[in-house]
Amino acid sequence: MAFFSRLRAQRAATRELGEGVWRRAHDRFERSLDRVFQVVEGISDVQVYNQLVKEANEMADLLPTVRQLCCMAHQLTPSNDEHIPQSTAGVHRSLTKSANDLATTAQVIAMMRMQAEAGENIDIESVRHRAQLVKEDVGRAAQLLTENE
Numbered sequence: 001m002a003f004f005s006r007l008r009a010q011r012a013a014t015r016e017l018g019e020g021v022w023r024r025a026h027d028r029f030e031r032s033l034d035r036v037f038q039v040v041e042g043i044s045d046v047q048v049y050n051q052l053v054k055e056a057n058e059m060a061d062l063l064p065t066v067r068q069l070c071c072m073a074h075q076l077t078p079s080n081d082e083h084i085p086q087s088t089a090g091v092h093r094s095l096t097k098s099a100n101d102l103a104t105t106a107q108v109i110a111m112m113r114m115q116a117e118a119g120e121n122i123d124i125e126s127v128r129h130r131a132q133l134v135k136e137d138v139g140r141a142a143q144l145l146t147e148n149e
Helices: 002-017 021-041 046-060 063-076 086-117 125-148
Strands: none
Touching: 002 021, 002 063, 021 046, 021 063, 021 086, 046 086, 046 125, 063 086, 063 125, 086 125
């Protein structure tokens, strides 16, 4: 049963996002977000975990927005290959940057986890800063997309 529901979800995603740059932009963000949660789940210190899971959840709240932006961009400039449409290149750049910043956030969290395990004091400001960059990137993509409509 799960196989067919997953197949339906993949077909819906292909219909909404295409198979080109918008699908890859969405999937890249989703993979980066998964990595953030993988790293956070490995934290054994409850206090550190609670601080970081709050930041991770705020970034997870961006996933529906990223999907919506990618769907809208695909409707505006359909893509089923690797060619980035010129009129929405800025949107694609911002979405790609958001996924890269999110992946960097996962790296920062992993380093913090190692510090916590070594008994060192940690400061989650660097994670908050990276999370803020991700939010700004998604906001910039939304702004550029509304300018293109």
